[in-house]
Every structure is written in structure tokens, then in C-alpha cells.
Amino acid sequence: MTREELADLIFPDIKHDIKYYEEKYPERNLKEGAIVTRYAPSPTGFVHIGALLASFTGYSFAKQTDGVFFLRIEDTDTKRTVENGISNIIKDLKDFDITFTEGALDEENENGNYGPYIQSQRKEIYHAFIKELIKEGKAYPCFLSEEEVNEIRERQEKHKDRIGIYGKYAKYRDLTPDEAAAKIKNNEPYIIRFKSPGSFYKKIKCTDLVRGTLEFPENDLDIPIMKKDGLPTYHFAHVVDDHLMHTTHIIRSDEWVSSLPIHIQLFETCGFKAPKYCHISPLLKNDDGVIRKLSKRKDPECAVSFYHEMGIPNEAVKLYLATIINSNFEEWYLQNKDKKISDFEFSFKKVSKSGALFDLEKLINISRTYISRLTKEEIYEQTKTYLEEFDQEFLKVFTKDPDYTKAILNIEREQKKPRKDIGKYSDVKNLIWYMYDEEFNPEYEEKNIDVDLLTDYLENYYDENDDKNTWFNKIAEFGLKYNYTSVKEYKENPDNYEGHVGDICEMLRFVITSLTMTPDLYEIMHLLGKERLIKRLEQYKKQK
């Protein structure tokens, strides 16, 4: 029996040979330098922050080179596939404006000329290529059972030998086609292994766009390329797909670095041109002194929904991720406040080689700056959307008089150096509640307040039509009546005076809001209006 006949025995029903596929998926017609890359998740549930980082990186590079960013679903592990996994991924990413030029659209549909984009639907393509490898003697059926493989590993561990199926452990590597065929006809279960041409004692150089040249021993493991269920393993599917889809850059997380020798070897023996690789470091977390990878299971901040629930705008998350991808982004953005993230040119060289500790504080700071630049309309809408989902009760108060709420939100906003007290939409309520009578049920702390002075001021001096300067000057002037002077003078001769203008303002602020720290007092008083100010003073008097 020849190898061809063995290949026919294993794959009797191949519709097309590999030449057909090579012709079906021709070179893409793109301008020079265009990056074709992909996001290739397993549909195993929600998108986590690391996946968002990887997809955002790929998206940005493809976009800035007028390239292609496609979505390929790697569902060759049928046990892990989750219902609606694909739609969820697409929806989660769309929230961050990460969209695809081609690929899966949901569980059923897709667009693009290089599909199918769901690996489980590409079985016959993989089979065609595996068949070819068997014909050429570059792959072979292996009859080792999983138990036997485990035993081999245990033995290797015991003898401190290198682990894997290679050399003498590759028991079925050199079976003749006749011997293999006999076993197959005898219904012995098997998988297909790659017949590695490598030697552990030779070195191979691999280039990574962020790490530079890496040197590894050649791969000499006969890795499985097709599992018992007929589906390919990741390694093989990656090579066939990215060849046929003409991917130019593989951007993936750095857990794949050590598979590089396998992948390069696979590309080589298949006669394909290998793409460029870019491995990005994982996001880390300091867990009580232990630095570890952000974990989907242990860390709530790993889920993208965590930021949504906190009320951190997606755009802020993206700004933070952009600084992680290229740290010089931050500086650029500082100098180009009006530009968009997509105006920045990301570079592979600037991608950090070591993992970054995820810094929530910094994210919130970025969010704070972002929110401070929104117009009153924008922040009103954003906060409203947030409250609709997470705080129905306050939503009612918030939306009762939109113009009033917008005026509150506009205090010290829409100016060159806007106020920056809102870090996330969940902060809004705690920052403005006292502006609503419905919410204003204060418990005043003990404090020295001259109620008579305040009554006199509010009833006889305060005019809500005054502008800020007049308002302030009036308080200063009024203060003299009660022996309150200017701050400067008071500091020089504290014993001669009751207090200074600031003290009056503080008393006012305290009675009006029950707080000692608020935004601009003039604005607050102006918005509340004289009538409500007096009412609040009365309320305070009653409580005392």
C-alpha cells in the first residue's frame, strides 16, 4: 500500500483537493503595508479585559493601515462552546466600537470571501490539508490511547525526561502504510499527528514584532493535528486558516510564545508563508503581594461588564487600554486633546514586553478627565442611561426637570479647565443629591452657625439676580456688619474679628447643603433660588 492509498483510506470523501482551496482564496488586493489580522476567540462566554485588549490592538493596527480585521471563531473544542457565545462576543465588542470588516456576524451568518469563519464549519478544508500531509509522509495516524499518552508523560516526569511524543515515544511514527491501514481496518481508534522534522538540538530563530528575535530549540514533538472527533487542534487550524485567509499579522496573547517553534515549523512544512507574530503581555493584578494574571474566575474587574456597572465610560476604558498598548499614547493624547484614539499611530515596537499591573485608579482618573470634557447634554444623557439600568429611583429625580439637572451638571463645566469631580457615572448621585428637595433630608453635624446672621443675609441682602462678583462683594460688605473681614486682614489680626468672608460662605454652604465641600457656592445658590434657600435655613433651625 502506498501513502496515497492510506490517505484515501483515512479520508475517502474529500470533495476538493488543496489546490482548489488555494485558488478559491486568492491573495487579497490591498495596498502596500495593509495589515490583515484577526480576533480569534473561543465562544466560551463573556469578553474579558484581556480579550478586549487583544481585539482592540488588532482592530487599531488593521484600521490604521487600511487593512482587514476579521472575526474567526475557534470552536474546535466542542465541550467548551457556549450558547450564543458568538453573538455575545460581537455585542460586547461593538459596545467599544470594535467592529469587523469580515467574519462571523452571529451564530448563523457571516460576511467576507474567505469563510467559513467558524472553524467547526471548516472541517473538510482541514481534512483536505491533512490528507495531503499524509500523502507526503508529513503526518501519520497515531494509535496511542489517551491513557497510554498519560502513562508516557508520567514516566517522562519520573525520569526527568522531556515531556511529549517524540523520538522513541512516537511509537506509530514509522508504521508502514500497510501496518497503519490494517489497524484502521481493525477499527482501532486513532488521531493524526504531525511528523515533526525538527531536532531538539538544533536552534530555530523566530521573530516577534515586540520581542525581537527569539531563539528556541526546534520543535521535535509530533503534536496532534487532528483529534479523535475529526476536528483539528488549535495549532493546525491556526496554520491552515491564517494561510488561507491571508493573515499578515498574528496578534495574540503571550501564552502562545512558546508555541512559536511549532507554528513556524508547521507553516514551513506545509509550504506556506508564515505571518508576522506579535505577542502581547497579559494584564496582571497584585493580589495581596502576589502578582498574577487577571483571572476570569477570581477577579470581577476582569469582566468588561464590571466597568459598565461602575459607570466608567467605554471610551475611558479604551483610552486606558491605548496607553497600555503604547505608553506614548498617553503623552500624545495629552497634547492632542481634541483628537480621537484612531488618529494615533500605534507601533508594534512600543508594545510593552512585560505585563502591566491593572491600575483601576488610573483608569478612573482617565475616566474623570474624559467625563469632565463632556458637554452638559452629553453627561446628562450618559448618566441617564446609566441610571436607567442601575438606579431607577434616582433616575426619577434626575430626569424630572432635565433643564434643572443639566444646569447642575454644568456647574464649572464647559470651560477651559472644567471641574473634575465625576470619575464614573455611579458617582453622580453622591455629588449632586442635595440639589434636589426630594433627596434633601440632611442630618446636620454639630457646627457653630450664626443663624441670625444667615437669616439677615438671605432675607435682606441676597439677590438671586446678582452676578458672581456682585454676590461676593455683597457678602464681604455684609460681613462687616457682623465684624467679619477679608481673609487677608483676618489672617493678619485674627483677634480683632469674628471671622472672615470665607467663614460666612462656609456657614451658608453648610446650612444649604449640609456639606462642607461642594462646587461653586454662587452657582448652587443661584440654582436653588432665594425661596428654597430660606426654606432650607428654616429647616436647619427646626432641627437644632
Add this chain to the structure above:
RNA sequence: GGUCUAUUGGUCAAGGGGUUAAGACGCCACCCUCUCAAGGUGGAAUCACGGGUUCAAAUCCCGUAUAGACUACCA
């Protein structure tokens, strides 16, 4: 055990043989005709450790330590 990678302030980091070792977040201090948030000014690092190479090392080389990844018929 094997293979590979990384290591610059509390954090993210620039810098790839000669620098007063950028910048950002956080922290502290001071300033700013009401507080706060901002904003401004200033403060805090012998570049993990030990050896080399060199006139000169954060930068190059070798060890050590620490951390991470891989070592599945998972991706």
C-alpha cells in the same frame, strides 16, 4: 524537571554605552481675592542582585534571584 520570556520610583513607563534617569497616575508640601474638585510650583529612584567587558554600563555579556508563559486528542 525542560523550554522560553520579563525585571527602571507605590503603579504605568521613556531611555538600547556618556542624560541633572523624561512624562503620566498616586502620595506629600506650598500657591491660587469661600470650601472642595481642578490648575500652578516643588519634593521623594544609587534602574532586582552579583560578577565581568569598557576610559565610561540602567543600557552589552555571564551567573543568581523573583515573576510569568508553555510543557493536553484546551484554546
